[in-house]
Amino acid sequence: MHNIAVLLSGNGSNLKAIIDKGINISFVASNNSKALGLKIAKNANIPSYSWKNISEFEEKVLKLIIEYDVKLLVLAGYMRLLSKNFVNSLPSKFIVNVHPSLLPKYKGMNAIKQAIDDCAEYTGVTIHYVDEGMDSGSIIKQNSIKINEIDTVETLRDRLQAIEHCLYSDTIKSILIKD
Ligand code: GAR
Numbered sequence: 321m322h323n324i325a326v327l328l329s330g331n332g333s334n335l336k337a338i339i340d341k342g343i344n345i346s347f348v349a350s351n352n353s354k355a356l357g358l359k360i361a362k363n364a365n366i367p368s369y370s371w372k373n374i375s376e377f378e379e380k381v382l383k384l385i386i387e388y389d390v391k392l393l394v395l396a397g398y399m400r401l402l403s404k405n406f407v408n409s410l411p412s413k414f415i416v417n418v419h420p421s422l423l424p425k426y427k428g429m430n431a432i433k434q435a436i437d438d439c440a441e442y443t444g445v446t447i448h449y450v451d452e453g454m455d456s457g458s459i460i461k462q463n464s465i466k467i468n469e470i471d472t473v474e475t476l477r478d479r480l481q482a483i484e485h486c487l488y489s490d491t492i493k494s495i496l497i498k499d
Contacts, residue, residue, distance in 0.1 A: 322344070322391035322392065322496050323344045323345070323346040323388060323389065323390050323391060324338075324343060324344065324345055324346065324390060324391065324392045324393070324394050324492065324496070325345065325346050325347050325348070325349070325381070325384065325385060325388065325390045325392075325393050325394065326338065326345055326347075326348045326349075326357075326361075326394045326395075326396050327348075327349050327350070327381065327393065327394070327395050327396070327398040328348065328349075328350050328355055328357040328358075328395075328396045328397050328398050329350060329351055329352045329355055329357075329397055329398050329399040329400065330352070330355055330356065330357060330397045330399065331355075331356045331357060331397065332355065332356055332357020332358070332359075332360040332361070332396065332397070333397075333481055333484075333485065334396035334397060334418060334481075334484055334485060334488055334489075335348065335357050335360050335361065335396050336360050336485075337484075337485035337486070337488065337489050338394065338396065338488070338489045338492060339360070339364050339366075340489075341489035341490075341492075341493060343489065343492060343493060343496070345361075345364075345366050346366075346367070346384075346388035346389075346390050347366065347367040347368065347369065347384055347388060347390075348361035348366055348367070348368045348369070349368070349369045349370065349371075349377070349380070349381050349384070350368070350369070350370045350398075351370065351371065351372060351374070351377055351398075351400055352370065352372075353370040353372070355370070357396070357397070358370060369384070374400065374403070375403075378402070378403060378405075378406040381393075381406075382406065382409055382410075385410070391496065392414065392415075392416065392492065392495060392496060393410065393414055393415045393416070394415075394416055394488075394492060395415065395416065395417040395418070395450065396418065396488070397418075398417075399429070401454055402415070402450065404452045407450065407451060407452050408452070412449070412451075413449050415449065415450035415457075416447060416448070416449055416450065416460065416491070416492065416495070417447070417448055417449075417450050417455070417457070418445065418446070418447050418484050418487075418488045419431060419445070419446045419447075419448065419455050420432050420443075420445060420477070420480045420481075420484070421434070421435060421443055421444065421445075421446065422442065422443060422444040422446060422462055422464055423446040423448060423455055423456075423459060423462075424455075424456070425440070425443075426438070426440075426443070427454055427455040427456070428454055428455065431443075432473050432476050432477050432480065433473050435467065435476070436467065436471065436472075436473060436476065440467055441466065441467060442464045442465065442466055442467065443464065443465065443467055443476070443480070444462055444463050444464035444465055444480070444483070445462065445463050445480055445483045445484050445487055445488075446459055446461070446462045447459070447460045447461045447462075447487060447488055447491045448460055460491055460495075461487060461491050463483050463487055465479055465480070465483065
């Protein structure tokens with residue numbers, strides 16, 4: 321199976337789920353040197369990198385993609401918008417993202433809080449290709465769940481992440497098998 325690379329900014333629970341699924345990861349990169357996801361990568365002996373400066377980050381990641389012959393770039397809690405130049409340097413359908421809402425609803429940061437504040441009856445998880453916009457690329461898969469009256473951002477996040485961990489790694493695997 322082809323290799324992927326993962327970009328992240330935080331905890332890396334989706335990275336962990338992807339590793340556990342047996343998907344080959346060439347490298348992990350973060351804009352945040354303290355991201356727990358980098359520790360998960362190191363523990364799994366996956367080369368890991370971090371650069372804070374956005375242009376340096378994107379320049380280095382593009383070089384690594386070529387060096388490692390990466391076939392799919394996976395955003396797993398990467399909380400910064402990729403530049404148009406970066407996205408356009410790669411083939412279409414090369415970058416995928418997971419987002420905790422039923423896109424096109426509740427784009428951007430705090431998607432779970434946005435759904436609660438909006439008194440939405442349902443929310444969910446979206447896996448989509450990444451284009452130049454914010455959470456706007458074509459949708460690959462969605463799963464929805466009902467928001468309960470007693471749900472808080474934390475309880476809803478836990479339920480959504482449990483879905484993400486299966487849905488994202490399964491989707492990545494099926495994209496790699498198809499290519
Ligand atoms: C995930 O829940 C993902 O849906 C969200 O960040 C979390 C990262 O968790 N992504 C976004 O909100 C993107 N706009 P993780 O670091 O534990 O995988």
